[in-house]
Amino acid sequence: MRTSKIGMAVIGAGRVGPNLVRNAMTTSALDLKYLCDRDFSRARKVLGEYSTVVPTADLSQVLADPAVEAVAVATPAATHYTVVMAALEAGKHVLVENPLAASYRTGAELVATAADRGLALMLDHTSCYTPAVTHLRRLVQSGALGDLQFVDSVRSNLGLVQPDIDVLWDLAAHDLSILDSILPLGVYPIAVSAQGSDPIHAGRACVAHLSVQLSNGAMAHAHVNWLSPTEVRTTTLGGSLRAVVWDDLDLSQRLAVYDRGVERSEVDVLDPDTERAARISYRKGDMVAPAVPEGEALRDVMTEFVAAINQRRSPMTDGHAGLRLLAMLEAATESLASNGAFMPVEADLDDPANHSGIAVLVPVGTVR
Numbered sequence: 001m002r003t004s005k006i007g008m009a010v011i012g013a014g015r016v017g018p019n020l021v022r023n024a025m026t027t028s029a030l031d032l033k034y035l036c037d038r039d040f041s042r043a044r045k046v047l048g049e050y051s052t053v054v055p056t057a058d059l060s061q062v063l064a065d066p067a068v069e070a071v072a073v074a075t076p077a078a079t080h081y082t083v084v085m086a087a088l089e090a091g092k093h094v095l096v097e098n099p100l101a102a103s104y105r106t107g108a109e110l111v112a113t114a115a116d117r118g119l120a121l122m123l124d125h126t127s128c129y130t131p132a133v134t135h136l137r138r139l140v141q142s143g144a145l146g147d148l149q150f151v152d153s154v155r156s157n158l159g160l161v162q163p164d165i166d167v168l169w170d171l172a173a174h175d176l177s178i179l180d181s182i183l184p185l186g187v188y189p190i191a192v193s194a195q196g197s198d199p200i201h202a203g204r205a206c207v208a209h210l211s212v213q214l215s216n217g218a219m220a221h222a223h224v225n226w227l228s229p230t231e232v233r234t235t236t237l238g239g240s241l242r243a244v245v246w247d248d249l250d251l252s253q254r255l256a257v258y259d260r261g262v263e264r265s266e267v268d269v270l271d272p273d274t275e276r277a278a279r280i281s282y283r284k285g286d287m288v289a290p291a292v293p294e295g296e297a298l299r300d301v302m303t304e305f306v307a308a309i310n311q312r313r314s315p316m317t318d319g320h321a322g323l324r325l326l327a328m329l330e331a332a333t334e335s336l337a338s339n340g341a342f343m344p345v346e347a348d349l350d351d352p353a354n355h356s357g358i359a360v361l362v363p364v365g366t367v368r
């Protein structure tokens with residue numbers, strides 16, 4: 001285990017880059033050396049006058065510096081392939097903002113290059129590192145909820161209508177990355193259906209409903225909306241033993257775990273009129289609101305990135321997680337163009353968490 005700091009650079013000083021800079025600077029295992037933006041004035045403005053971090057517009061200068069071992073990429077999605085590939089080819093570990101690339105195909109090239117070179121490639125799926133999602137993951141993967149029966153999410157607000165992506169790629173991407181990170185081993189998405197509308201003629205879907213068929217027969221659903229007057233961020237997960245409601249805007253009770261559900265009893269009743277009533281019963285037990293600590297998820301993203309580099313293991317949200325998300329989003333886009341028909345989700349056969357039936361070793365730290 002190394003003890004020296006990891007030399008790092010942040011690429012991109014727009015909306016997201018400054019958050020990466022702040023969290024890199026407060027992560028003791030990282031030594032932030034550069035902030036690079038092709039608009040030099042942005043990089044300089046973010047750093048201010050007295051920083052020891054070097055502002056630059058020259059990416060090749062950053063990538064040629066052997067003191068830089070890792071980069072965090074926060075440039076627009078359309079540039080990710082070029083910037084990330086250049087960083088990997090220069091031998092740098094990479095943390096990249098979502099999405100990994102503009103397409104599954106180009107994302108797969110990045111994953112293969114990182115694997116060939118033994119470099120960490122991590123997605124900043126920030127939502128997956130929030131304390132609430134960490135708690136949800138434990139509930140699902142420990143079996144505390146029983147068999148997963150459904151996932152229902154709403155993510156709506158008066159949102160920024162993005163110039164280059166629709167509401168699915170902007171908002172549903174969060175729900176899908178969370179779904180990917182909490183599903184129990186052996187349960188995976190098989191098909192996606194999406195329906196959307198563009199009532200303000202923005203040129204892309206501003207309101208959408210997305211359904212994901214899971215391999216265990218359960219359904220995950222997300223409703224995403226840029227036009228809603230109020231902000232809603234809720235997810236309900238139903239299991240055969242318990243259900244949990246996550247309201248991310250309720251600071252006093254983000255999570256509520258219900259011992260409530262519907263059960264079919266195995267009582268044999270010969271009278272067909274009473275058979276159904278006899279077999280369905282309702283469980284109405286207690287609700288528990290677990291204490292969920294507050295914390296900045298991006299700090300935990302940095303910590304996981306450092307651990308993956310130092311321990312030479314896959315980060316929790318590795319390149320394959322980025323590909324799984326791209327596979328779902330591409331299926332959603334195809335479905336949107338086909339009036340909501342279910343489209344199969346591409347399987348990544350090189351994924352250590354793949355479901356092809358081929359035995360694979362799951363590296364330490366990989367959740368699924």
Ligand SMILES: NC(=O)c1ccc[n+]([C@@H]2O[C@H](COP(=O)([O-])OP(=O)(O)OC[C@H]3O[C@@H](n4cnc5c(N)ncnc54)[C@H](O)[C@@H]3O)[C@@H](O)[C@H]2O)c1
Pocket residue numbers: 011012013014015016017036037038039042059073074075076077079083097098099124125126
């Ligand atoms: N993690 C999240 O929750 C989250 C939220 C919003 C956006 N994002 C993602 O973060 C990324 C950045 O988004 P943003 O809103 O900060 O974008 P932005 O447009 O505000 O900033 C991007 C910056 O990158 C610079 N840039 C562009 N190409 C470059 C290059 N080749 N080399 C160096 N600098 C370059 C631009 O000059 C700009 O300053 C996007 O991929 C976006 O999808 C993630």
